[in-house]
Amino acid sequence: MAALTAVPAHANGPAGGTRGGAPHATGHGAPHWALKDSGAPDVRFRGLSAVSRDTAWLAGTRGTVLRTTDGGRSWRNVSPPGAGELQFRDVEAFDARRAVVLAIGEGEASRVYRTDDGGATWTESFRNTDARAFYDCMTFFDHRHGLAMSDPVDGKFRILSTGDGGRSWTVLPDTGMPPALEGEAGFAASGQCLVSSGPKDVWMATGGAARARVLHSADRGRTWTVTDAPIPAGDPARGVFALAFRDRAHGLAVGGDFRPDQPSPDAAAHTADGGRTWRPAAASPTAYRSGVAWLPHSRRAALAVGPTGTDLTTDGGRTWRTVDTGSYDTVDCTRDHGCWAAGEKGRVARLEH
Helix, strand or coil, X not given: CCCCCEEECCCCCCCCCEECCEECCCCCCCCEXXXXXCCCCCXXXXXXXECCCCCEEEEECCCCEEEECCCCCCCEECCCCCCCCCEEEEEXXXXXXXXXXXXXXXXXXXXXXXXXXXXXXXXXXXXXXXXXXXXXXXXXXXXXXXXXXXXXXXXXXXEEEECCCCCCCEECCCCCXXXXXXXXXXXXXXXXXXXXXXXXXXXXXXXXXXXXXXXXXXXXXXXXXXXXXXXXXXXXXXXXXXXXXXXXXXXXXXXXXXXXXXXXXXXXXXXXXXXXXXXXXXXXXXXXXCEEEXXXXXXXXXXXXXXXXXXXXXXXXXXXXXXXXXXXXXXXXXXXXXXXEECHHHEEEEEEC
């Protein structure tokens, strides 16, 4: 993978992603972000679920949910009715018809909706009634079993569980959850602060406290262990923002300081033992990154995205280099080589070759 740059889907002019003031040349066949017109320039999409190269779901501000089934050539607005005041920050789709979306916020602003008909109709399956809870992210192990996480309540992160594909939810006991640090929370930045791999393993990213940490559960969220991550913390704006695991052992963590006027050194780490230990990247992204995804069918290549660009690793997260300067908040890839990214001002793109 030699180059990556953002170009309009039907470009007649210069490429959209630039380095040094000029388009970054891709050459024949080189992968690049091809921008797709979402038709929603006033929406920031932090929720993204890629089903395939053809099908993807977006979730964002203004209660907006979009879906494409033709590779991004057209997008259907399938937003739940009456959700205009909500902020959707995560979407988990099983196929072109079934998806679950999470709205964030204090108290009743945190909600979950599910559709079984491509967004034609939605069912509200969870509404948070605890004013102390604030849900950030969710993940699914399979079509039935999933979890959502809330910032700490009574000193511990709260875990919501479903066994029927998001149609109903139960708060899990917190007896197996380690105490949270003072100020510790999750970042609802990309739908990737809670991620899973395989039938039972799940990881949670945290920040905002004296130390950035990653929590791991091998039993679908009932008991957890916790490890410090070598990503800057010590401020409410710093920590681990996103995780990606390609299997039970190999994972990536990215984050930093989301304030645009603050530097974000050492904003990436990697693990080869399921998160028991984390090592800082030898060459990190040069700025804050909010989303990360392994490239399909690769043991070493992954993309990290943020407001200032996209970074590529080809050595399992040890070193990263910036390959595009377009703004994205989240990224997701599928087994049929479909990689998608989304972010502010309605931006959405698919990786093209």
